[in-house]
Amino acid sequence: MEAEKSLEQHAQEWEALAKAQPDTPAGQHRKATYHRAAESLRIEAQTGVAVCACCYKPFGRGNSIALGT
Numbered sequence: 537m538e539a540e541k542s543l544e545q546h547a548q549e550w551e552a553l554a555k556a557q558p559d560t561p562a563g564q565h566r567k568a569t570y571h572r573a574a575e576s577l578r579i580e581a582q583t584g585v586a587v588c589a590c591c592y593k594p595f596g597r598g599n600s601i602a603l604g605t
Contacts, residue, residue: 543581550574 554570557563569589576589585594 543577547574547577547581550577 550570550573554567554574557567557570572589576587576592579592580586587594
């Protein structure tokens with residue numbers, strides 16, 4: 537069985553995907569999204585708290601229609 541990857545390893549995979557994006561408007565948008573995903577994983581690794589890749593708020597602490605809060 538393969539060893540579980542660390543959050544940093546997952547962040548590095550997102551960074552690699554970002555680097556592979558074409559220099560087009562869509563590629564630039566994906567690149568920014570992938571960088572934010574990587575940063576959110578690094579924040580979780582440092583703090584132990586999972587955060588949103590869009591706003592970096594901890595999950596469950598913002599307004600969410602899906603969660604009814």
